[in-house]
Amino acid sequence: MTLNVSIRHQFSGFNLDIAFSAGSGVTALFGRSGAGKSTIAQAISGAFAPTEGHIALNEEVLFSSEQRVNRPAHRRGIGYVFQQDLLFPHFSVQGNLEYAQRYGRSQTGTTNLSEILDILGIDHLFHRRPAGLSGGERQRVAIARALLSNPSLLVMDEPLSALDDPRKAEILPYIERLRDHSQVPILYISHSVSEIARLADQVVAIDNGRVIKTGSATDVFADPNIVPQLGLQSAGALLTATIEKHEDDGLSKLQSASGPIYLPRLDAEIGQSVRVRVLAQDVMLSTVQPENISALNVIQGRVSAIKLGRGPGAIVSIESAGNTILARVTRRSVQALNLEIGSSCFAIIKSVSVAPNQIGRG
Known part of the structure; x- marks a missing residue:
């Protein structure tokens, strides 16, 4: 899988001018709050159209200002996990997952339900409703639901920011297992250094709407020039x-x-x-x-x-x-x-x- 992004957009007091590529595994968009990470995620998913640029997934054009292409969000083949889980409260876990399978991109996709349940450790939650789940359990179900729509790419936008530290510690090992065993590439967006350091294969560091460093997680975190973005306490x-x-x-x-x-x-x-x-x-x-x-x-x-x-x-x-x-x-x-x-x-x-x-x- 290859995701190619090159977009530009001028906001009031903020210019977004970004270009990067992402391959298999976990690619992290990292930067402080207000750096432009979520805006980039919205452009990739189809929720926002930049002034100009080009976005392609597996050589399939999703957006092109030059070609006048702007594929609707539901036809981009992208699974999305938000800060809030957004599960259907009147459905059980089973109902939420079956909905994704029924209305996903393809009902004959390669995503295996039992495998996803095992990786995310939610098989025992199958008959419970979201109100009876912890925050970490709800987010794991949300991840499973996104995967069962058979996406070509999974975008996770600050998925743990609404959780307290114990719930984050609970869910991180499951996301590691997802990284190691799922074939779906992940674009992981966060301002948390500890999350990125644990999960990312590649890092795209962003500051004020621009890419300041790309490379393996090891190379990016080893660069002393990135310390101002990490913060002295987190370097x-x-x-x-x-x-x-x-x-x-x-x-x-x-x-x-x-x-x-x-x-x-x-x-x-x-x-x-x-x-x-x-x-x-x-x-x-x-x-x-x-x-x-x-x-x-x-x-x-x-x-x-x-x-x-x-x-x-x-x-x-x-x-x-x-x-x-x-x-x-x-x-x-x-x-x-x-x-x-x-x-x-x-x-x-x-x-x-x-x-x-x-x-x-x-």
Whole structure:
């Protein structure tokens, strides 16, 4: 699947001028509130017609100002999941899902009901009505309903923003399973760094109506120039690792290209690939091999970039065996350690500093 988007539109005080492509897996549109993400989603789905541009899905033109094409929303083959679930309250879960199958794009599509029920873990909810479901359960049903319309693309526009943190933690593993097992590509729109870091294969970072960075989730989050959009508290790089062992003292040992990583015990099987977001503010640096310290994770690498902030802070990028680690330190520390591009140093990460919501399936 390939989605190609190139659109322009002038609003009062805001110009949208965007171009990007999305393939299989999860492509995330990321940006702060007001960056233009939902407007782009509306243009793709057919709810909004930009002044000019071109939108094509699998080489099928959905919108073209030049060709004067603007296919209606119901003929675009796109499933849509909103912030609110919008389930039919007078239908049971079964009724909501059967409605999607009955009036979807094709009644002979390849989407399998039992497979979707299993992936999203909602088979036991089949005979209940939306009023009797939790927020996370309702949103999972909404996702299933969108998939059962047999779409070529699933657009998820801030699907977790209406949920509290426990409900988000409940639903994220199911969306990970959907990413890993469904053949339907997903365009995931969010301003949440933690959601994007866990779910996205590719990221399109947007600011003020324009694309400022595209690439794999690992590459985008490792770029120190993107820190202003992420926010200092949320800046951090992604490490890919494999669970090697669950220790008797409550820790899990992970193996990465940069060496072992110890984290509080993970509820996952040995051999499972995971992605770990290490916040820049939780990383300390040393130019010598640290000894007799409590932190269990020490990763050796070389400085690849130093970005000075407007205040006393700086972001230092450390390259280690293909991984990138970001460290948020002071300018004074950069000077005291005599850090420069190519300097050898050690990144020190406390195991307990990595929260559960910073760890997802690889």
